[in-house]
Amino acid sequence: MKYDVIIVGAGASGLTAGISAARKGASVLIIEQKEKAGKKILATGNGKCNFTNKYQSLDCYRCDDSTFVSKVLSNFDMTKTLKFFEELGIYPKERMGYIYPNSEQASSIVSVLLMECDKLNINIVYNEKVTKISRPDFTLTTVNEDKEENIYKGKKLILATGGKASPNLGSDGSGYKLAERFGHKIIKPLPALVSLKSPDKFCKSISGVRCPAKVMAYADSKLLSYEEGEIIFTNYGISGIPIMQVSRYVAKALDTGKKVYIELDFMPGKSEEEIFQILKSRCKNSSKNLEQMLVGMFNHKLNYVMIKKGKLDPGQLIIKDKDLMRLKDEIKSFRININDTNTFEFAQATRGGVATNEINPMTMESLLKDNLFITGELIDVDGTCGGYNLQWAWSTGYIAGNHILV
Numbered sequence: 001m002k003y004d005v006i007i008v009g010a011g012a013s014g015l016t017a018g019i020s021a022a023r024k025g026a027s028v029l030i031i032e033q034k035e036k037a038g039k040k041i042l043a044t045g046n047g048k049c050n051f052t053n054k055y056q057s058l059d060c061y062r063c064d065d066s067t068f069v070s071k072v073l074s075n076f077d078m079t080k081t082l083k084f085f086e087e088l089g090i091y092p093k094e095r096m097g098y099i100y101p102n103s104e105q106a107s108s109i110v111s112v113l114l115m116e117c118d119k120l121n122i123n124i125v126y127n128e129k130v131t132k133i134s135r136p137d138f139t140l141t142t143v144n145e146d147k148e149e150n151i152y153k154g155k156k157l158i159l160a161t162g163g164k165a166s167p168n169l170g171s172d173g174s175g176y177k178l179a180e181r182f183g184h185k186i187i188k189p190l191p192a193l194v195s196l197k198s199p200d201k202f203c204k205s206i207s208g209v210r211c212p213a214k215v216m217a218y219a220d221s222k223l224l225s226y227e228e229g230e231i232i233f234t235n236y237g238i239s240g241i242p243i244m245q246v247s248r249y250v251a252k253a254l255d256t257g258k259k260v261y262i263e264l265d266f267m268p269g270k271s272e273e274e275i276f277q278i279l280k281s282r283c284k285n286s287s288k289n290l291e292q293m294l295v296g297m298f299n300h301k302l303n304y305v306m307i308k309k310g311k312l313d314p315g316q317l318i319i320k321d322k323d324l325m326r327l328k329d330e331i332k333s334f335r336i337n338i339n340d341t342n343t344f345e346f347a348q349a350t351r352g353g354v355a356t357n358e359i360n361p362m363t364m365e366s367l368l369k370d371n372l373f374i375t376g377e378l379i380d381v382d383g384t385c386g387g388y389n390l391q392w393a394w395s396t397g398y399i400a401g402n403h404i405l406v
C-alpha cells in the first residue's frame, strides 16, 4: 500500500500533523521508533504538560529569522491550539500564563491525541526506526530491535523526528541525517534549556542552595543574555529556570571558543549604594564577626563562599568600608566561570537544526524537495521555558498536515 503521507515520529508535531492530514482525507502512516507515542510529551512540565502559554511574543521563540516564526504562528497560533485541544477533550487550566490540562496529567494530552488518531484510522507502527529514505519517493526503510527491515511507501513525507534533547525519550538526532539526505543544511545542534557546568570548586560546597537572582551571561566580557528567577547551585555548576533560559546563548558562545562566565546579582532590586548601606548598618554597634554579620541575609553556605571569594576573613571583627565594598561586589556581581553546558541527555530543547530559509513557513514544505515537510524541534527554532516548544510543535505539525493535499 502507498500511503498519502508517511510521518516519521509519533511525538508532539508528528501526532498533530497526522490528525490534520487525516482530517483532510489523507491515508496516514506514522512510524515511531519507541514502544509508544509521545514519550517526550509525558515528561513535559514535570509530568503535567505545560502545553502552551497565554502570553505569546516572538521573543519566546529563538532563531535568526523571526519573520519565519511569525508566519508560522500567525497560521496556527495559541488560540487555535487551545481550540484544537478543547475539541479533543482537554479542559485547560492557566497559571501565570502557563497552560496545562486541568487534569495536570501529560498523559491526558497523549491520550486525546491517540483517541483522535484512532478515530481517523491513522496507522501507527511502533518499535521501528526509519534508517533510509530512497527513490521512488518516498520509500522508507525501517529497522526493528531484531534488525529486521520493513519497507513503506508514501506520496508525501513529514519529518517530525524532534531534535537531540533527551534522546532517551526518542529524539536521538537521526532526523538530521534524514533531512540532509534531501540536501537540507543543518545548523549545528547544541543543547538548549540546560544547566551549566563550572570548573569553580566552590560550586560543590554550595550544592543544593537555591536563591533568587538576576542571571547575566557573558562571553568575552560581552553581555549575551539575562534573566531573573530562582537559581540552584549543583555539584557540577548551576541550574534553575533563568540558567536554562540563557543556556542556548552560552552553548553557542562555548562552541565558538569564547570565554564564558555568569554573573549573579543576589539583590537586583537594590543599588550598589543601598547594599553598601545595608551592610554598614548591620556592622554598626555590633560585636559580630563578618560571617555572623551576614547571617539572615543569604543562605549561610553562600555567605561563607561570598566572604572567601571576596578574599575576606569570615572571623574578622574589624570590618572596614573597603571590606564591605568587596562584599557588596560579591552580592551584586557574583561570578561563576562556565566551561560547558550539561549534555543533550539533560537538555529540554535543541538549538540549531534544519535551516529555516529552506522551509516554506506557510506550509512547512521543504523548498528543496517537493512533498517533503519538516516540523517541530527538528527545525532551527527553540522556545523559552513556558510552553513555547510544544506550541512550536503543535503549530508546525498542524500546518504541515493541513497542507497535505490529496
Ligand SMILES: Cc1cc2nc3c(=O)[nH]c(=O)nc-3n(C[C@H](O)[C@H](O)[C@H](O)COP(=O)(O)OP(=O)(O)OC[C@H]3O[C@@H](n4cnc5c(N)ncnc54)[C@H](O)[C@@H]3O)c2cc1C
Residues within 6 Å of the ligand: 008, 009, 010, 011, 012, 013, 014, 031, 032, 033, 034, 037, 038, 039, 040, 041, 043, 044, 045, 046, 049, 050, 051, 052, 128, 129, 130, 131, 160, 161, 162, 163, 165, 166, 169, 170, 171, 172, 173, 174, 175, 347, 348, 349, 375, 376, 377, 378, 386, 387, 388, 389, 390, 391, 393
Ligand atoms: C524533560 C522535558 C520537559 C519538557 N517540558 C516542556 C514543557 O513543559 N513545555 C514545552 O512547551 N516544551 C517542553 N519540552 C520540550 C518539548 O517536549 C519538545 O520541544 C517537543 O516535544 C518537540 O516535539 P517534536 O514533535 O518536534 O519532537 P518529539 O516530541 O521529540 O518527537 C519526536 C519523535 O520522533 C521519534 N523518532 C525520532 N527519530 C526517529 C526515526 N528515525 N524513526 C522513527 N521515529 C523517530 C522519536 O522517538 C519521538 O517520539 C520538554 C522537553 C523535555 C525533554
